[in-house]
Amino acid sequence: MSEQKLYSFRNPWFSASVGITIVLAVLSALAGLIWLPLAQSDLKLSGIWDAICSAAGVPRVSTQAPSLQPDFKISNVVMTSEMLTRKDAVSIGRGATLAQRCAICHGPQGVSDAHSPNLAGQFAAVTYKELVDFKTGARVSVVMSPFAASMSNQDMLDVAAYYAFLPRVPSNNLDPTIPAPPIVVTGAPMRNIAPCGSCHGDTDTKAGSPWLGGQSAVYIKAQLQAFASGARRNDISQQMRNIARHMTPEEIDQVARYYEAQP
Amino acid sequence: MTTGTDHGIGEAVAARIEQRWAILSIVIVGVLVGMAAFIGIHQATMPQGHVETADPRTLHLSGEFIESNLGSEVEPDGSVTVRAIGQQYSFTPQCVLVPTETPVTFRTTSADVVHGLLIEATNINVMLVPGYVSVLPTRFKAPREHVMPCQEFCGIGHQGMWGKVKVIDKAAFAKLAAARRRLTCVD
Amino acid sequence: MLTSKRLILAHFWLAFAAFGLALVLGAWQMFVRSPLNAWHFNPEFYYRSVTAHGSIMGYVLPTLVAMGFGYAISEAALEKPLLGRRWAWTGFWLVAAGAVVAMIPVSLGWASVLYTFYPPMVGNPFYYIGVVMVVVGSWIWVALMSINLAAWKRDNPGKPVPLAMFANVAGSYLWGWTAVGAALEIIFQILPVALGLRGTIDAGLARVFFSWTLHAIVYFWLIPTYIAYYTIFPRAIGGRLYSDAMARISFILFLVVAMPIGVHHLFTDPQVGAGFKFMHSVFTGLVALPTLLTVFTICASAEIASRLRGGSGAFGWVKALPWANPIMLATALSLVMLGFGGAGGLINMSYQLDASIHNTQWITGHFHLIFGGAIVIMYFAIAYDLWPHLTGRALDSFGLMRTQLWLWFIGMIVTTFPWHYVGVLGMPRRMAFYDYANPAISPQAFSVSMSVIGGLILLISGALFLAVLIRGHRAPGTDVGPYQFAVAVHVPARIPVALNSFGLWLALMVGLTVVNYGYPIAQLMVLPETSVPAVYVGAGR
Numbered sequence: 005m006s007e008q009k010l011y012s013f014r015n016p017w018f019s020a021s022v023g024i025t026i027v028l029a030v031l032s033a034l035a036g037l038i039w040l041p042l043a044q045s046d047l048k049l050s051g052i053w054d055a056i057c058s059a060a061g062v063p064r065v066s067t068q069a070p071s072l073q074p075d076f077k078i079s080n081v082v083m084t085s086e087m088l089t090r091k092d093a094v095s096i097g098r099g100a101t102l103a104q105r106c107a108i109c110h111g112p113q114g115v116s117d118a119h120s121p122n123l124a125g126q127f128a129a130v131t132y133k134e135l136v137d138f139k140t141g142a143r144v145s146v147v148m149s150p151f152a153a154s155m156s157n158q159d160m161l162d163v164a165a166y167y168a169f170l171p172r173v174p175s176n177n178l179d180p181t182i183p184a185p186p187i188v189v190t191g192a193p194m195r196n197i198a199p200c201g202s203c204h205g206d207t208d209t210k211a212g213s214p215w216l217g218g219q220s221a222v223y224i225k226a227q228l229q230a231f232a233s234g235a236r237r238n239d240i241s242q243q244m245r246n247i248a249r250h251m252t253p254e255e256i257d258q259v260a261r262y263y264e265a266q267p
Numbered sequence: 268m269t270t271g272t273d274h275g276i277g278e279a280v281a282a283r284i285e286q287r288w289a290i291l292s293i294v295i296v297g298v299l300v301g302m303a304a305f306i307g308i309h310q311a312t313m314p315q316g317h318v319e320t321a322d323p324r325t326l327h328l329s330g331e332f333i334e335s336n337l338g339s340e341v342e343p344d345g346s347v348t349v350r351a352i353g354q355q356y357s358f359t360p361q362c363v364l365v366p367t368e369t370p371v372t373f374r375t376t377s378a379d380v381v382h383g384l385l386i387e388a389t390n391i392n393v394m395l396v397p398g399y400v401s402v403l404p405t406r407f408k409a410p411r412e413h414v415m416p417c418q419e420f421c422g423i424g425h426q427g428m429w430g431k432v433k434v435i436d437k438a439a440f441a442k443l444a445a446a447r448r449r450l451t452c453v454d
Numbered sequence: 455m456l457t458s459k460r461l462i463l464a465h466f467w468l469a470f471a472a473f474g475l476a477l478v479l480g481a482w483q484m485f486v487r488s489p490l491n492a493w494h495f496n497p498e499f500y501y502r503s504v505t506a507h508g509s510i511m512g513y514v515l516p517t518l519v520a521m522g523f524g525y526a527i528s529e530a531a532l533e534k535p536l537l538g539r540r541w542a543w544t545g546f547w548l549v550a551a552g553a554v555v556a557m558i559p560v561s562l563g564w565a566s567v568l569y570t571f572y573p574p575m576v577g578n579p580f581y582y583i584g585v586v587m588v589v590v591g592s593w594i595w596v597a598l599m600s601i602n603l604a605a606w607k608r609d610n611p612g613k614p615v616p617l618a619m620f621a622n623v624a625g626s627y628l629w630g631w632t633a634v635g636a637a638l639e640i641i642f643q644i645l646p647v648a649l650g651l652r653g654t655i656d657a658g659l660a661r662v663f664f665s666w667t668l669h670a671i672v673y674f675w676l677i678p679t680y681i682a683y684y685t686i687f688p689r690a691i692g693g694r695l696y697s698d699a700m701a702r703i704s705f706i707l708f709l710v711v712a713m714p715i716g717v718h719h720l721f722t723d724p725q726v727g728a729g730f731k732f733m734h735s736v737f738t739g740l741v742a743l744p745t746l747l748t749v750f751t752i753c754a755s756a757e758i759a760s761r762l763r764g765g766s767g768a769f770g771w772v773k774a775l776p777w778a779n780p781i782m783l784a785t786a787l788s789l790v791m792l793g794f795g796g797a798g799g800l801i802n803m804s805y806q807l808d809a810s811i812h813n814t815q816w817i818t819g820h821f822h823l824i825f826g827g828a829i830v831i832m833y834f835a836i837a838y839d840l841w842p843h844l845t846g847r848a849l850d851s852f853g854l855m856r857t858q859l860w861l862w863f864i865g866m867i868v869t870t871f872p873w874h875y876v877g878v879l880g881m882p883r884r885m886a887f888y889d890y891a892n893p894a895i896s897p898q899a900f901s902v903s904m905s906v907i908g909g910l911i912l913l914i915s916g917a918l919f920l921a922v923l924i925r926g927h928r929a930p931g932t933d934v935g936p937y938q939f940a941v942a943v944h945v946p947a948r949i950p951v952a953l954n955s956f957g958l959w960l961a962l963m964v965g966l967t968v969v970n971y972g973y974p975i976a977q978l979m980v981l982p983e984t985s986v987p988a989v990y991v992g993a994g995r
Contacts (some may be wrong), residue, residue, distance in 0.1 A: 010951045010958055017952030025710070025962050028736065029969050035304060036732030040313070046404060047316040061318040061727025061977055066400075072448055074335035082324045084987035086653050190494055191427040193885075194414070194892045198356035198427030199497060207498045208423050208991055210355050210379075240327045241334055241378055246357035249454065278944045285700055285750070292746035300739040303804040304732070312806050314721060314728040323986050355989075376724075380575050380989050381657055383722075383813050387880035387894060390809040392722055396658050397574060398984035399724040414894040418813035418882035420568050422575065422991065423498045426885035 079142040079238040081133045083212040088128035092165055099166025102159055109147070114170045119222040120147075121214075125172030127205075130214045132164035134238075143238040172267065175218035179265035185258040187251070195250035200259065212240070217266035224260040232256075312390060319400040321376045326352060332376060338449035339364050339371075341441075346370040353382035353395040353417060356424035360451035362431040363415065365407055366440035373403040383419035386432050394419065407434045455936050457535040458525055459844045461542055465522030466837060466844075468550055469515050470920060476510035477916040479503045484869070484909040489890040489899040497886035501566040504884065506557060508569030511826075513588055514553045516675040519833050520629070521545065521595040523678045524622050526840055528599060530937040531616035532606045538598045545598075548591030556584025564992040568884070570668075571644060573660045576988045579648035582640050589633050596630040599623050614949045617698055618685040618939045621705040625677030627960060628670055631967070632713045635666025647988045654985035658725030659978035665716035666971060673712035673741075675825060679832035680704070683752045683785060686839050688940035690781035693759025696751045698942035702953040704744035704751075710962045711741045714970040721805050722812050725984070726974050731805065733970055738803040745796055749789065756785075758943065780855040784835035787863040788828045795824030798874065816877025819870040826912075827866035831859060834919055843937045847929040854922055861915035869908025872901035 013019045041047060041055040049055045058064070103114075106123070110116045114124030123131060137143040138152035139160075155163070191197040203210035205217075216224065230236035231248035239245055251259075326332040337350045338360050347369055352359050354377065365371050375384060377395035384401075385392050388411075393401045417428035433452040443450055456462065483503050485491055529536050536542060558580065559565040565577030603615065603623050615623075639660050646652040688695045695701065717734035720726050757771055765774030776782050798820040801807045811817065841849045849855075876898040881888070890899040952958055978984065 010955060015950075015952065017950055018958060021710075021952070021958065021962065025966065028740070029733070029966065032733040032736040033729070033969075036736075037729035040304065040732060041316060041728065044313060044316065049316075056729070058317050059727045059729025059732075060973055061725070061730065063318045063320050063977075063981060066317065066319055068331045069340075071329075071331050071333055071336035072340075074333065078327060078334055080328055082328070084324065084653070085989045086987070186494055189496065190887065191424070192889075193427045193429050193887070194889045194894070196357050196361055196427060196429050198424030202422065202424030202427070202497070203355065207496060210422075211989075241337075241352055241354055242359045242361070243354055243357060246359060246361045281697065281943065284754075285697055288750045289700075289747060292743055292750075295746070296739045296742055299742075299800060299804070300736050303735060303739075303806065306806055312809050314731045314805055315724055316728055318725060318727055320981065320984050322983060379987075381572055381661070383882070385813065385880060385882055390806075392809050392812045394720075394723045394813075396661065396724055397986040398656065399658050401722075401724040414892075416880075416882040416885075418884075420501070420572060420884040422989070423501055423566065423886075425501075426497055426887055 076237060077141040079133065079137045079240055080140060081136050081212075081240075083129065083133065083240065085211045087211060088132060088161070088164060088168070091169065095162045095165040096169045097166075098158075099162035099164070099169075102155075102163050103166050105151070106163065113173055114167050115173045115175070115218075116220065119220040121220070121223055122173075122175070122218055123167040124170040126167055126215055127209070127213075128161075128164040128168035129211055130164075131167050132160050133212055135160040135163065137238040143236060172215070172218065174267050175264065177221075177264045178218070178267060182262055182265045185255070185262055187255045188259060188262055192250070192255075197247050197250055200263075216263040219263055221260035221264040224263055225256055228256045228259065315402050317402070319402065320398055321400050323376070323378050323397040326376065326378050331374070334359070336449060338451040339440075339444075340449055341444045346372065347440075349373045351375045351384070352378050353384060353421075353428075354378040355380065355422050356417075356428045358384070358415065358417070358428070358430040360430075360453050362433060362452035364433050364435065364440070364443070364450045364452040366437040367407055367410055367434055368437055369406065369440075371405055371407065373401070373405065375401045375403075380421050381419055382417045382421045382428070384415065385418040386413050386415050388413055392418070410434050410436050455533075456526060456529050456843050458529060458539055458542070459846075461536070461539060461546065462522045462526050462840070463844050464546055465518045465525070466840075466923075468546075468553075469518035469522065470837070470923065472510045472514045472518075472553065474916055474920055476507045476515070477913060479507040480511075481909040481913045483507065484906045487885065487887050488902045488906045490903055490906055491887075493887035493889075495887075498563060498566060500886035501568065501884075502560060502563050505566050505568050506560050509556060509560065509585070510553070512569050512671070513585060514549070516678075516829075516833075517588060517592045518549060519836070520625065520674065520678050521549070521592060523681070523836055523840070524595060524599055524626060526844075526937070527618045527622045527681070528602045530843075531619040531622075531939060532602060534606070536598070537602050537605055541594055542598055545591040545594030548594070549588050550591075552584045552587025552589075552591060554584070555587060556581050558584075566991060570664065571639070571660070573639075573644055573647070573655045574657050574986050574988045575991050576644060576648050576655070577991050579645060582644055582648055586637065586640055586645075589637060593630060593633070596626040599626040612948070614698075614946050615954050616939065617695075617701055617942075618681055620702060620954070621677060621681045621684065623956065624705045624709045624959075625674060625681075627956060628677070628709050628712055628963075629674040631960075631963060632667050632670035632674065635663045635668075635716070638666075639663035653988055655988055656978060656981070656985045658723070658984055659975070661720060661723060662717070662726065662971070662974055662978060665719045666713070666967075667716070668719050669716040669738075670713040672821070672825060673708050676829050677705070677708065678836060679788065679829045680708075680748060682832045682836050682839075683748060683788075685939040686836065687752065687781060687785045688755040688759065689938060690839065690940075691756065691759040691776050691779060693755055693762060693940075694943045695940045696754035696758060696943060698944070698946050699949065699953060700747055700751050702949070704747050706953070706959050707744040707747075708741070709956070709959050710966065711737055711744075713963060714966040715741060717970070717974070718803055718808075721808050725978060730970065730974050735803060735805060737966070737970065742796070742800060742803075745792070749792070752785070752789065755940075778852060778856070780838055780852055780859060781835050783856055784831050784838075784859050787859060788831045788835075791823055791827035791831070791863070791866060795820060795828055799824065811877050813883050814877035815881045815883060816874050818883055819873030819877055822873065823866060823870040827863070827870065831862055831866075834859065834862065837919075837923060840937070841923065841926045842932065842934040845926050845929075846931055846933075847926060848932040848934075849922070849926040849929065851922060851925060854918060858915050858918035858922060861911055861918065865908050865911030865915055867908070868911060869905045872904040872908075876901045 201207040203213040415430035559578035565581035760771040765771030
């Protein structure tokens with residue numbers, strides 16, 4: 005008769021399986037949460053409860069020596085993927101007014117003849133960050149620093165929104181026949197250079213990476229050289245310095261000429 | 268094995284053979300697990316002992332992962348702490364400098380997405396998860412250069428994320444450490 | 455007698471068509487990142503392909519095979535038409551639609567996040583919605599398996615559940631429970647971010663949820679293979695199953711222990727405590743047990759068949775096995791690959807050894823060997839075995855089938871063995887290309903090229919497989935009789951209720967989940983400071 009009850013300790017299957025499971029769980033918990041942590045002297049645990057909490061994953065703050073502070077100003081902008089991606093008509097309108105001052109160098113439509121960057125259609129987060137960095141001194145430019153110093157945070161948000169709203173005007177140097185140089189398409193993996201387009205918008209966008217298409221070759225080259233020498237240091241956690249310092253001068257030229265000819 | 272049929276002897280034999288194999292299998296599994304625990308305690312590598320958190324948004328603003336604090340630092344007890352971050356698509360410091368025959372602790376985190384840090388020709392292998400600090404104690408034996416790729420998909424520039432580790436003689440490292448407080452081998 | 459033939463065929467055809475497509479992508483991927491290809495191409499295509507290949511091979515193929523095979527088992531083992539056929543068709547169309555919905559954004563490059571998702575990278579929401587649809591469609595199957603078994607048990611009180619159905623339902627429960635992890639991750643974490651309702655996500659917690667699904671899903675993939683070992687293979691070679699009870703115990707062990715061990719995928723992660731990593735390690739060791747038991751039982755069953763044919767000697771009986779039979783060949787090749795793949799798995803499960811090969815190409819080689827090799831070769835066998843019963847036509851191009859199976863085996867070995875080797879050399883995973891000229895990487899070049907050749911062999915084998923199945927639709931009609939499963943040597947008249955029901959095992963499975971996952975998940979959920987900004991992928995945003 006198979007009228008045996010399943011959930012009863014008289015059923016050998018029930019008692020054996022529940023028993024073994026419990027024993028294994030308890031033993032492995034004791035070993036993993038108490039015995040093993042305490043056996044590692046380098047963890048400096050202060051007793052059983054500390055061992056259990058540590059091994060269970062209770063977060064703790066470890067006391068570190070005070071951090072070595074930089075001897076230069078670093079960018080204090082917090083970049084996130086969705087920063088300033090929502091259009092705000094009021095902000096754009098205010099920005100349009102403010103941008104009249106910018107037109108001297110950056111052109112009335114945000115397209116420059118003076119080798120200063122074209123701002124039309126640039127990601128708002130990028131324009132905003134650079135303005136903030138100019139103001140705080142994380143990025144230094146004889147021309148831009150005074151302009152930025154007189155702008156409030158809201159001004160900078162507005163100007164950035166305005167320029168992002170402007171359509172990208174195809175550059176005078178548009179040339180679809182220039183083949184993409186290898187350093188642009190595939191980068192140079194062993195020199196830690198990812199393809200430019202993986203951050204700068206051609207294939208994917210990393211927050212804070214400017215759109216390079218149509219930018220002045222003179223400007224691009226100057227910035228890459230500045231990153232490579234460490235003269236420009238407002239790239240958060242050296243993300244551009246890591247790349248530029250391993251680029252050869254020929255590659256910098258190629259990149260600058262290529263992107264100048266892109267839409 | 269447990270049923271009430273009348274195949275009698277044949278069934279009993281089959282059952283006995285099966286039981287012996289089952290016991291052997293359990294012993295094999297037990298030995299493997301026991302070995303893992305034993306070796307874990309008596310050799311170097313065990314999983315990270317504590318969970319620590321870090322905010323990827325503000326790594327560059329304050330705390331131990333600001334740019335100027337990254338790199339190799341000599342602790343008062345002579346050991347070395349290497350602080351590094353992973354980001355799309357490089358590690359900072361791009362080239363990590365470490366001494367031979369010294370306890371080295373890597374403290375790392377991610378500034379954006381999940382990365383991995385693998386130092387080739389070693390068993391140093393750790394995930395960098397944004398929001399958490401990965402801690403790995405280790406030791407290097409001989410002077411040489413290692414490549415340090417990111418081993419986890421972190422976006423379409425992932426294949427460009429190769430850093431370097433340079434292991435130099437303990438004495439040479441000490442000389443450099445006397446001059447600068449955070450060492451890297453980035454030119 | 456199978457009455458839901460169209461339903462089952464629909465599942466298999468969709469599975470194998472998607473499989474064929476993914477196989478082509480896989481071969482392309484192997485070629486394009488090898489030294490045989492001059493690596494000047496847009497890496498995004500590679501990651502797009504990997505996302506598609508992984509999603510199809512991981513979510514579409516095995517789910518549909520398990521579902522189709524499950525319906526066939528239900529009808530054949532319980533000897534009654536499927537209850538709820540209309541629901542079954544709904545499930546099928548949900549899976550099909552979900553696959554399409556997911557693949558559209560992937561093909562357009564809007565969701566190159568890989569089949570493991572990896573937040574905080576987030577792609578187009580329709581990719582995730584498609585995956586959810588596939589899972590929900592499969593949950594309809596889970597429910598139907600339960601319902602059909604319950605109806606049969608009501609009509610047959612106290613009788614032993616046929617082994618094939620017992621294992622089938624165990625597999626469905628395992629899937630139902632393990633899919634919950636990824637479902638929680640997608641529904642509560644990823645989709646709100648993908649749809650723009652939230653901007654931050656806890657990447658560590660997402661990885662823990664995914665690990666809940668990630669390990670047991672491979673056992674969900676594996677159960678149809680083991681069902682074939684236990685219930686098709688002995689019959690196909692003219693023998694009997696060595697032990698019915700041991701078979702049930704194996705499936706029960708999978709049901710209980712396959713799921714609460716996922717943290718071994720997070721050994722090197724910083725968000726889980728070392729204590730839980732150890733506990734998961736112990737239980738992972740335990741899940742090796744049912745495979746060890748299975749290998750014994752299947753080899754013993756083979757020995758029975760061989761001796762019945764006149765085989766003799768301590769090892770000589772192997773020669774007397776019916777090697778001309780494709781099912782015999784497939785099972786033997788599968789067990790060989792299972793041996794190597796399983797050994798690799800034992801290495802992965804130990805923290806210390808795992809540290810050397812975590813996220814290197816060893817891992818990729820491992821799961822291709824064990825899943826693409828040992829498991830999928832039995833999917834072929836299952837298809838071959840069922841085909842005449844589904845089409846009503848003969849499937850007798852045995853020579854072609856054997857060639858196809860040999861090519862799959864050889865291709866898999868040639869692809870995965872060098873793959874394991876370059877992993878040991880430290881080659882990282884998931885890179886679109888490598889600079890083989892660099893001295894750190896050049897030792898890996900030859901092995902990677904060998905793997906490409908293996909990939910080509912697999913491609914040919916896959917094409918042959920589809921050719922055999924298509925031919926099977928065109929062959930002359932034949933009556934093959936009812937579909938039958940293997941019979942045990944000692945047929946149980948009555949078996950313990952514990953081996954005939956699932957309540958106890960489900961309770962243990964859920965209990966172990968709470969013990970092994972409860973605290974890590976709860977801890978991460980209450981931490982506010984680990985929610986990090988999402989990083990949206992896809993060009994030009």
